[in-house]
Amino acid sequence: MPCPCCQPPESGDYEGMFDTEWANREADAYIDHGLEARAERLIAFLIENCTGPLRVLDVGSGAGGVHHELLRRGLAASVVAVEASSAYISAARMISERLGQDSQVEYLHGDFATAADGIDSADAVILDRVICCYPHLNQLLGASASKAERYLALSYPRERWWVRIAFGLFNVYLKLKRKDFRTFVHPHREVHAIAGRDGLEPVHAETEGFWQITVFERV
Numbered sequence: 001m002p003c004p005c006c007q008p009p010e011s012g013d014y015e016g017m018f019d020t021e022w023a024n025r026e027a028d029a030y031i032d033h034g035l036e037a038r039a040e041r042l043i044a045f046l047i048e049n050c051t052g053p054l055r056v057l058d059v060g061s062g063a064g065g066v067h068h069e070l071l072r073r074g075l076a077a078s079v080v081a082v083e084a085s086s087a088y089i090s091a092a093r094m095i096s097e098r099l100g101q102d103s104q105v106e107y108l109h110g111d112f113a114t115a116a117d118g119i120d121s122a123d124a125v126i127l128d129r130v131i132c133c134y135p136h137l138n139q140l141l142g143a144s145a146s147k148a149e150r151y152l153a154l155s156y157p158r159e160r161w162w163v164r165i166a167f168g169l170f171n172v173y174l175k176l177k178r179k180d181f182r183t184f185v186h187p188h189r190e191v192h193a194i195a196g197r198d199g200l201e202p203v204h205a206e207t208e209g210f211w212q213i214t215v216f217e218r219v
């Protein structure tokens with residue numbers, strides 16, 4: 001059990017935000033069209049530059065497109081996927097079964113920032129569009145960095161005025177809808193500082209639409 005005083009306060013209603021309807025829509029999109037461009041770019045660096053097979057930790061894995069593809073393309077040998085939405089876990093598990101990957105993936109339900117102590121480290125830790133859904137960057141990213149034996153691969157919102165406006169408008173919409181969930185454009189210097197503190201150095205950076213993609217490697 002984490003120390004109560006180190007536990008982050010309320011972080012958001014992930015079950016209510018990423019419900020069955022949302023999760024099934026994302027799962028169908030992956031089945032019909034494959035990975036979105038951002039996710040494709042996120043794993044491209046690993047596929048082109050890393051020797052596998054990797055043990056992967058997919059934090060905030062959603063419907064699991066990233067880990068399904070890493071397994072399907074042979075770079076990952078095993079995956080632990082940690083997700084705060086049970087609907088997303090059901091959707092990802094359904095796809096794993098359909099692809100015959102179920103023996104290679106372990107799904108864990110919960111908040112990774114508070115559950116990380118009980119979770120093994122991995123060769124590659126991936127957070128695709130996750131830190132922008134969590135208010136406590138230091139806790140979530142710090143815990144993730146500490147589990148990355150070789151690589152930490154992230155996608156997160158770019159620090160551009162038009163990205164901030166888009167995320168701000170989405171937060172207004174969420175407030176009007178009385179959703180207990182907000183998005184966050186965390187400062188990139190903090191992202192780099194947290195990874196650097198753990199001995200991780202950036203080895204790849206690119207952008208895709210709204211998203212910054214950065215891969216860190218342990219030095």
Ligand SMILES: C[S@@+](CC[C@H](N)C(=O)[O-])C[C@H]1O[C@@H](n2cnc3c(N)ncnc32)[C@H](O)[C@@H]1O
Pocket residue numbers: 014018059060061062063064082083084085088110111112113127128129130133134140
């Ligand atoms: C925008 S979705 C992205 C899902 C997937 N990675 C993708 O890009 O399609 C963000 C996901 O991160 C999950 N999440 C956010 N913070 C989390 C945390 N601390 N622990 C586990 N899951 C988390 C949410 O439940 C949500 O499913």
